[in-house]
Amino acid sequence: MKEAGFQTVGIAHAKAIPKAQHQLKKWLSQGRNGTMHWMKKREEERGDLTQYFPEAKTVVSVGLNYFSGTSQRDIKSGFKFSNYAWGDDYHEVLKSKLFGVLKKIKDVDSSVKGIVCVDTSPVMEKVWAQQAGLGWQGKHTNLITRDYGSWIFLGEMILDIDLEVDAPFSEDLCGTCTACIDACPTQALNEYQIDSRKCISYLTIEHRGTFSIPDEQKLDQWIYGCDICQEVCPWNEKFGKSTNETSFYPREDILHWDREKWSSMDEDGFRKLFRKSAVKRTKYSGLKRNIKSNLKNK
Ligand code: B12
Numbered sequence: 001m002k003e004a005g006f007q008t009v010g011i012a013h014a015k016a017i018p019k020a021q022h023q024l025k026k027w028l029s030q031g032r033n034g035t036m037h038w039m040k041k042r043e044e045e046r047g048d049l050t051q052y053f054p055e056a057k058t059v060v061s062v063g064l065n066y067f068s069g070t071s072q073r074d075i076k077s078g079f080k081f082s083n084y085a086w087g088d089d090y091h092e093v094l095k096s097k098l099f100g101v102l103k104k105i106k107d108v109d110s111s112v113k114g115i116v117c118v119d120t121s122p123v124m125e126k127v128w129a130q131q132a133g134l135g136w137q138g139k140h141t142n143l144i145t146r147d148y149g150s151w152i153f154l155g156e157m158i159l160d161i162d163l164e165v166d167a168p169f170s171e172d173l174c175g176t177c178t179a180c181i182d183a184c185p186t187q188a189l190n191e192y193q194i195d196s197r198k199c200i201s202y203l204t205i206e207h208r209g210t211f212s213i214p215d216e217q218k219l220d221q222w223i224y225g226c227d228i229c230q231e232v233c234p235w236n237e238k239f240g241k242s243t244n245e246t247s248f249y250p251r252e253d254i255l256h257w258d259r260e261k262w263s264s265m266d267e268d269g270f271r272k273l274f275r276k277s278a279v280k281r282t283k284y285s286g287l288k289r290n291i292k293s294n295l296k297n298k
Pocket residue numbers: 020023024027036082083084118119120121122123124125126127137140141142143144150151152153154155191192193194196199201202206224225226227229
Protein backbone atom coordinates (compact mmCIF):
# COMPACT_ATOMS: atom_id res chain seq x y z
CA MET A 1 0.00 0.00 0.00
CA LYS A 2 2.87 2.37 0.73
CA GLU A 3 4.00 1.78 -2.88
CA ALA A 4 0.62 3.13 -3.95
CA GLY A 5 1.50 6.38 -2.19
CA PHE A 6 -0.30 6.07 1.15
CA GLN A 7 1.63 7.27 4.19
CA THR A 8 -0.20 5.11 6.68
CA VAL A 9 -1.98 1.77 6.44
CA GLY A 10 -3.61 -0.59 8.95
CA ILE A 11 -5.91 -3.58 8.99
CA ALA A 12 -8.90 -4.35 11.24
CA HIS A 13 -11.49 -7.12 11.57
CA ALA A 14 -14.79 -6.10 9.99
CA LYS A 15 -17.41 -6.28 12.73
CA ALA A 16 -20.04 -4.11 14.36
CA ILE A 17 -18.53 -1.67 16.89
CA PRO A 18 -21.33 -1.11 19.43
CA LYS A 19 -19.73 1.98 21.05
CA ALA A 20 -19.41 3.87 17.75
CA GLN A 21 -22.88 2.70 16.74
CA HIS A 22 -24.28 4.09 19.98
CA GLN A 23 -22.44 7.42 19.61
CA LEU A 24 -23.62 7.83 16.04
CA LYS A 25 -27.20 7.18 17.13
CA LYS A 26 -26.91 9.71 19.95
CA TRP A 27 -25.29 12.31 17.65
CA LEU A 28 -28.05 11.95 15.08
CA SER A 29 -30.81 12.02 17.68
CA GLN A 30 -29.43 15.37 18.92
CA GLY A 31 -29.74 16.75 15.37
CA ARG A 32 -25.98 17.40 15.16
CA ASN A 33 -26.02 16.36 11.50
CA GLY A 34 -28.07 19.48 10.61
CA THR A 35 -29.56 19.02 7.15
CA MET A 36 -27.20 16.14 6.21
CA HIS A 37 -30.21 13.83 6.04
CA TRP A 38 -28.18 11.31 4.07
CA MET A 39 -26.44 10.43 7.35
CA LYS A 40 -29.69 9.52 9.05
CA LYS A 41 -31.01 7.69 5.99
CA ARG A 42 -28.23 5.08 6.13
CA GLU A 43 -27.71 5.10 9.90
CA GLU A 44 -27.98 1.31 10.24
CA GLU A 45 -25.27 0.63 7.64
CA ARG A 46 -23.03 3.50 8.84
CA GLY A 47 -23.21 2.20 12.40
CA ASP A 48 -22.63 -1.44 11.44
CA LEU A 49 -20.32 -2.21 8.54
CA THR A 50 -21.62 -5.77 8.27
CA GLN A 51 -25.01 -4.40 7.24
CA TYR A 52 -23.36 -2.40 4.46
CA PHE A 53 -21.20 -5.26 3.17
CA PRO A 54 -22.35 -8.57 4.75
CA GLU A 55 -19.46 -10.62 3.32
CA ALA A 56 -16.88 -8.24 4.84
CA LYS A 57 -14.09 -9.86 6.85
CA THR A 58 -11.38 -7.19 6.83
CA VAL A 59 -11.08 -3.41 6.61
CA VAL A 60 -7.84 -2.01 5.20
CA SER A 61 -7.68 1.61 6.31
CA VAL A 62 -5.37 4.11 4.59
CA GLY A 63 -4.29 7.69 5.16
CA LEU A 64 -2.94 10.10 2.53
CA ASN A 65 -1.15 13.28 3.59
CA TYR A 66 -2.61 16.41 1.94
CA PHE A 67 -0.68 19.18 3.69
CA SER A 68 1.00 21.27 0.98
CA GLY A 69 2.95 23.61 3.26
CA THR A 70 1.00 26.64 2.03
CA SER A 71 -0.89 28.72 4.59
CA GLN A 72 -4.03 30.87 4.62
CA ARG A 73 -1.69 33.90 4.66
CA ASP A 74 -0.67 33.01 1.09
CA ILE A 75 -4.21 33.68 -0.17
CA LYS A 76 -4.08 37.24 -1.52
CA SER A 77 -7.82 38.00 -1.35
CA GLY A 78 -7.91 37.69 2.44
CA PHE A 79 -10.66 35.11 2.05
CA LYS A 80 -9.89 31.78 3.68
CA PHE A 81 -10.19 28.52 1.77
CA SER A 82 -9.77 25.13 3.39
CA ASN A 83 -6.53 23.49 2.30
CA TYR A 84 -8.16 20.10 1.75
CA ALA A 85 -9.76 21.57 -1.38
CA TRP A 86 -6.88 23.57 -2.88
CA GLY A 87 -6.01 20.93 -5.48
CA ASP A 88 -7.67 17.93 -7.13
CA ASP A 89 -10.65 16.13 -5.67
CA TYR A 90 -9.32 13.75 -3.00
CA HIS A 91 -12.16 11.30 -3.57
CA GLU A 92 -10.83 10.62 -7.06
CA VAL A 93 -7.16 10.61 -6.03
CA LEU A 94 -7.63 8.09 -3.19
CA LYS A 95 -10.13 5.94 -5.06
CA SER A 96 -7.88 5.52 -8.06
CA LYS A 97 -4.99 4.42 -5.79
CA LEU A 98 -7.23 2.02 -3.85
CA PHE A 99 -8.75 0.52 -7.02
CA GLY A 100 -5.19 -0.02 -8.28
CA VAL A 101 -4.39 -2.07 -5.16
CA LEU A 102 -7.68 -4.00 -5.37
CA LYS A 103 -6.90 -4.90 -8.97
CA LYS A 104 -3.53 -6.32 -7.93
CA ILE A 105 -5.25 -8.46 -5.27
CA LYS A 106 -7.76 -9.72 -7.83
CA ASP A 107 -4.97 -10.50 -10.28
CA VAL A 108 -3.65 -12.95 -7.69
CA ASP A 109 -7.08 -14.33 -6.70
CA SER A 110 -10.02 -13.34 -8.88
CA SER A 111 -12.57 -14.72 -6.37
CA VAL A 112 -11.81 -11.98 -3.81
CA LYS A 113 -14.64 -9.49 -3.39
CA GLY A 114 -13.77 -6.00 -2.29
CA ILE A 115 -15.15 -2.47 -2.19
CA VAL A 116 -13.40 0.84 -2.03
CA CYS A 117 -14.70 3.72 0.12
CA VAL A 118 -13.65 7.34 0.32
CA ASP A 119 -15.88 9.69 2.31
CA THR A 120 -19.21 9.13 0.59
CA SER A 121 -19.89 5.50 1.61
CA PRO A 122 -21.91 4.89 4.80
CA VAL A 123 -18.79 3.95 6.75
CA MET A 124 -17.38 5.64 9.87
CA GLU A 125 -13.93 6.18 8.47
CA LYS A 126 -12.29 7.71 11.56
CA VAL A 127 -13.55 4.84 13.71
CA TRP A 128 -12.07 2.29 11.27
CA ALA A 129 -8.78 4.18 11.09
CA GLN A 130 -8.55 4.03 14.89
CA GLN A 131 -9.46 0.32 14.88
CA ALA A 132 -6.73 -0.32 12.30
CA GLY A 133 -4.14 1.45 14.47
CA LEU A 134 -3.63 4.63 12.40
CA GLY A 135 -4.28 7.10 15.22
CA TRP A 136 -6.90 8.55 17.56
CA GLN A 137 -9.88 10.88 17.24
CA GLY A 138 -8.81 14.17 18.79
CA LYS A 139 -11.04 16.59 20.65
CA HIS A 140 -11.70 18.32 17.30
CA THR A 141 -13.02 14.88 16.24
CA ASN A 142 -10.56 14.41 13.35
CA LEU A 143 -8.24 11.40 13.22
CA ILE A 144 -4.71 12.35 14.26
CA THR A 145 -1.63 10.29 13.39
CA ARG A 146 1.63 10.48 15.30
CA ASP A 147 3.65 11.08 12.13
CA TYR A 148 1.52 13.48 10.07
CA GLY A 149 -0.97 15.02 12.49
CA SER A 150 -4.51 15.22 11.13
CA TRP A 151 -3.79 16.57 7.62
CA ILE A 152 -4.58 13.18 6.14
CA PHE A 153 -7.49 11.93 4.10
CA LEU A 154 -8.92 8.56 4.97
CA GLY A 155 -10.06 5.74 2.72
CA GLU A 156 -10.78 2.02 3.02
CA MET A 157 -10.75 -1.19 1.07
CA ILE A 158 -13.19 -3.69 2.54
CA LEU A 159 -12.45 -7.30 1.66
CA ASP A 160 -14.21 -10.66 2.06
CA ILE A 161 -10.97 -12.41 3.05
CA ASP A 162 -9.21 -12.75 6.38
CA LEU A 163 -5.90 -10.95 6.82
CA GLU A 164 -3.65 -10.50 9.81
CA VAL A 165 -4.91 -7.47 11.72
CA ASP A 166 -3.15 -4.59 13.52
CA ALA A 167 -3.81 -3.58 17.10
CA PRO A 168 -6.29 -0.70 17.49
CA PHE A 169 -4.78 2.65 18.49
CA SER A 170 -5.64 2.71 22.18
CA GLU A 171 -4.07 5.97 23.41
CA ASP A 172 -5.59 9.42 23.53
CA LEU A 173 -2.69 11.82 23.00
CA CYS A 174 -4.72 15.04 23.40
CA GLY A 175 -3.99 15.06 27.12
CA THR A 176 -5.09 18.27 28.81
CA CYS A 177 -4.88 20.36 25.61
CA THR A 178 -8.06 22.19 24.56
CA ALA A 179 -6.58 24.44 21.82
CA CYS A 180 -9.09 23.39 19.16
CA ILE A 181 -12.11 23.91 21.40
CA ASP A 182 -10.83 27.33 22.51
CA ALA A 183 -10.03 28.47 18.95
CA CYS A 184 -13.27 27.47 17.25
CA PRO A 185 -14.97 30.80 16.47
CA THR A 186 -18.48 29.34 16.62
CA GLN A 187 -18.21 27.06 19.67
CA ALA A 188 -19.07 24.08 17.47
CA LEU A 189 -16.88 21.75 19.53
CA ASN A 190 -17.16 20.25 22.93
CA GLU A 191 -14.74 17.49 23.86
CA TYR A 192 -14.68 14.89 21.06
CA GLN A 193 -18.00 16.02 19.65
CA ILE A 194 -19.05 18.46 17.00
CA ASP A 195 -22.33 20.23 16.35
CA SER A 196 -22.32 20.49 12.56
CA ARG A 197 -25.03 23.16 12.62
CA LYS A 198 -22.52 25.59 14.14
CA CYS A 199 -19.48 24.49 12.11
CA ILE A 200 -18.22 26.79 9.33
CA SER A 201 -17.23 23.77 7.27
CA TYR A 202 -20.83 22.55 7.34
CA LEU A 203 -22.26 26.02 6.71
CA THR A 204 -20.06 26.77 3.70
CA ILE A 205 -20.13 23.29 2.09
CA GLU A 206 -23.13 21.24 3.16
CA HIS A 207 -25.74 23.84 4.06
CA ARG A 208 -28.06 24.72 1.18
CA GLY A 209 -29.91 27.99 0.65
CA THR A 210 -29.46 31.34 2.32
CA PHE A 211 -27.95 31.86 5.77
CA SER A 212 -29.70 33.41 8.69
CA ILE A 213 -27.93 36.63 9.79
CA PRO A 214 -26.09 35.12 12.79
CA ASP A 215 -24.70 32.38 10.51
CA GLU A 216 -23.23 34.99 8.15
CA GLN A 217 -21.37 36.65 10.99
CA LYS A 218 -19.85 33.31 11.88
CA LEU A 219 -18.09 32.60 8.59
CA ASP A 220 -14.99 34.50 9.69
CA GLN A 221 -13.87 35.09 6.04
CA TRP A 222 -13.96 31.36 5.18
CA ILE A 223 -15.50 30.89 1.74
CA TYR A 224 -15.01 27.11 1.60
CA GLY A 225 -14.55 24.81 4.59
CA CYS A 226 -12.63 25.74 7.74
CA ASP A 227 -9.25 24.63 9.11
CA ILE A 228 -8.99 26.55 12.38
CA CYS A 229 -9.31 23.61 14.78
CA GLN A 230 -6.61 21.75 12.85
CA GLU A 231 -4.33 24.76 12.38
CA VAL A 232 -4.03 25.25 16.15
CA CYS A 233 -3.47 21.59 16.97
CA PRO A 234 0.06 21.04 18.36
CA TRP A 235 0.24 17.68 16.55
CA ASN A 236 -0.12 19.49 13.22
CA GLU A 237 2.26 22.25 14.24
CA LYS A 238 4.91 19.66 15.12
CA PHE A 239 4.33 16.85 12.66
CA GLY A 240 2.58 18.39 9.62
CA LYS A 241 4.88 17.87 6.63
CA SER A 242 4.55 18.68 2.95
CA THR A 243 3.01 15.97 0.83
CA ASN A 244 4.58 14.52 -2.31
CA GLU A 245 1.10 14.28 -3.82
CA THR A 246 1.38 17.25 -6.17
CA SER A 247 -2.27 16.97 -7.23
CA PHE A 248 -3.14 18.44 -3.80
CA TYR A 249 -1.00 21.55 -4.30
CA PRO A 250 -2.99 24.81 -4.51
CA ARG A 251 -4.37 25.99 -7.81
CA GLU A 252 -2.74 29.33 -8.62
CA ASP A 253 -6.04 31.22 -9.00
CA ILE A 254 -7.15 30.27 -5.49
CA LEU A 255 -4.01 31.91 -4.16
CA HIS A 256 -3.89 34.90 -6.51
CA TRP A 257 -7.44 36.05 -7.25
CA ASP A 258 -8.36 39.30 -5.50
CA ARG A 259 -11.73 39.96 -3.89
CA GLU A 260 -13.01 41.65 -7.05
CA LYS A 261 -12.22 38.56 -9.12
CA TRP A 262 -13.98 36.26 -6.63
CA SER A 263 -17.04 38.57 -6.54
CA SER A 264 -17.36 38.71 -10.31
CA MET A 265 -16.76 34.98 -10.92
CA ASP A 266 -19.49 33.60 -13.19
CA GLU A 267 -20.68 30.01 -13.51
CA ASP A 268 -18.33 29.29 -16.38
CA GLY A 269 -15.38 30.64 -14.38
CA PHE A 270 -16.44 28.45 -11.44
CA ARG A 271 -16.58 25.37 -13.67
CA LYS A 272 -13.14 26.07 -15.11
CA LEU A 273 -11.42 26.81 -11.80
CA PHE A 274 -12.97 23.86 -9.99
CA ARG A 275 -12.74 21.20 -12.68
CA LYS A 276 -11.88 17.90 -10.96
CA SER A 277 -12.14 19.62 -7.58
CA ALA A 278 -14.12 18.76 -4.44
CA VAL A 279 -15.42 22.36 -4.36
CA LYS A 280 -18.12 21.42 -6.87
CA ARG A 281 -20.00 19.98 -3.87
CA THR A 282 -21.09 23.42 -2.70
CA LYS A 283 -22.09 24.35 -6.28
CA TYR A 284 -21.67 27.76 -7.91
CA SER A 285 -24.63 29.14 -5.94
CA GLY A 286 -23.14 27.99 -2.62
CA LEU A 287 -19.71 29.51 -3.23
CA LYS A 288 -21.26 32.80 -4.41
CA ARG A 289 -23.41 32.88 -1.27
CA ASN A 290 -20.32 32.34 0.91
CA ILE A 291 -18.38 35.10 -0.87
CA LYS A 292 -21.27 37.56 -0.57
CA SER A 293 -21.78 36.79 3.11
CA ASN A 294 -18.12 37.36 3.88
CA LEU A 295 -18.02 40.61 1.92
CA LYS A 296 -20.97 41.87 3.97
CA ASN A 297 -19.29 40.93 7.23
CA LYS A 298 -15.74 42.10 6.61
C1 B12 B 1 -20.29 14.22 8.17
C2 B12 B 1 -18.86 14.65 7.94
C3 B12 B 1 -18.52 15.98 8.23
C4 B12 B 1 -19.47 16.92 8.99
C5 B12 B 1 -19.46 16.50 10.48
C6 B12 B 1 -18.03 16.35 11.03
C7 B12 B 1 -17.85 15.25 12.05
N1 B12 B 1 -16.89 15.42 12.91
O1 B12 B 1 -18.57 14.23 12.04
C8 B12 B 1 -18.88 18.33 8.67
C9 B12 B 1 -19.54 18.88 7.43
C10 B12 B 1 -18.98 19.36 9.78
C11 B12 B 1 -17.44 17.93 8.32
C12 B12 B 1 -16.38 18.81 8.40
C13 B12 B 1 -15.07 18.46 8.14
N2 B12 B 1 -14.63 17.33 7.58
CO1 B12 B 1 -15.77 15.78 7.31
N3 B12 B 1 -16.68 14.16 7.14
C14 B12 B 1 -17.89 13.73 7.46
C15 B12 B 1 -18.09 12.24 7.16
C16 B12 B 1 -18.83 12.11 5.83
C17 B12 B 1 -18.84 11.44 8.23
C18 B12 B 1 -18.32 11.64 9.68
C19 B12 B 1 -19.24 10.98 10.69
O2 B12 B 1 -19.51 9.79 10.61
N4 B12 B 1 -19.76 11.77 11.63
C20 B12 B 1 -20.68 11.26 12.61
C21 B12 B 1 -20.18 11.49 14.03
C22 B12 B 1 -21.00 10.57 14.97
O3 B12 B 1 -18.85 11.15 14.06
P1 B12 B 1 -17.72 11.89 14.91
O4 B12 B 1 -17.75 13.32 15.13
O5 B12 B 1 -16.49 11.34 14.36
O6 B12 B 1 -18.19 11.24 16.29
C23 B12 B 1 -17.36 10.58 17.15
C24 B12 B 1 -17.12 11.42 18.37
O7 B12 B 1 -18.25 12.25 18.61
C25 B12 B 1 -16.91 10.34 19.39
N5 B12 B 1 -17.40 10.66 20.73
C26 B12 B 1 -18.61 11.02 21.13
N6 B12 B 1 -18.61 11.22 22.46
C27 B12 B 1 -17.37 10.96 22.90
C28 B12 B 1 -16.82 11.00 24.18
C29 B12 B 1 -15.47 10.66 24.33
C30 B12 B 1 -14.89 10.71 25.69
C31 B12 B 1 -14.69 10.26 23.21
C32 B12 B 1 -13.25 9.88 23.35
C33 B12 B 1 -15.27 10.25 21.93
C34 B12 B 1 -16.60 10.59 21.80
O8 B12 B 1 -17.61 9.18 18.96
C35 B12 B 1 -18.11 9.34 17.67
C36 B12 B 1 -17.82 8.10 16.88
O9 B12 B 1 -16.47 7.77 16.95
C37 B12 B 1 -16.59 11.75 7.06
C38 B12 B 1 -16.35 10.62 6.06
C39 B12 B 1 -16.84 9.30 6.58
N7 B12 B 1 -17.59 8.57 5.77
O10 B12 B 1 -16.55 8.94 7.72
C40 B12 B 1 -15.83 13.03 6.64
C41 B12 B 1 -14.43 13.31 7.28
C42 B12 B 1 -14.56 13.06 8.75
N8 B12 B 1 -14.23 14.73 7.07
C43 B12 B 1 -13.02 15.03 6.85
C44 B12 B 1 -12.53 16.36 6.75
C45 B12 B 1 -11.15 16.57 6.13
C46 B12 B 1 -13.31 17.43 7.22
C47 B12 B 1 -12.85 18.89 7.45
C48 B12 B 1 -11.45 19.01 8.01
C49 B12 B 1 -12.98 19.67 6.11
C50 B12 B 1 -12.70 21.16 6.22
N9 B12 B 1 -11.43 21.55 6.35
O11 B12 B 1 -13.58 21.97 6.16
C51 B12 B 1 -13.92 19.40 8.45
C52 B12 B 1 -13.48 19.18 9.91
C53 B12 B 1 -14.49 19.64 10.93
C54 B12 B 1 -14.33 18.88 12.25
N10 B12 B 1 -13.76 19.52 13.27
O12 B12 B 1 -14.70 17.70 12.31
C55 B12 B 1 -12.10 13.80 6.82
C56 B12 B 1 -11.30 13.76 8.14
C57 B12 B 1 -9.93 13.13 7.99
C58 B12 B 1 -9.32 12.93 9.35
N11 B12 B 1 -7.99 13.03 9.43
O13 B12 B 1 -9.98 12.69 10.33
C59 B12 B 1 -13.16 12.62 6.64
C60 B12 B 1 -12.79 11.32 7.33
C61 B12 B 1 -13.27 12.42 5.11
C62 B12 B 1 -12.10 11.62 4.52
N12 B12 B 1 -12.39 10.53 3.83
O14 B12 B 1 -10.93 11.95 4.69
N13 B12 B 1 -17.35 16.63 7.97
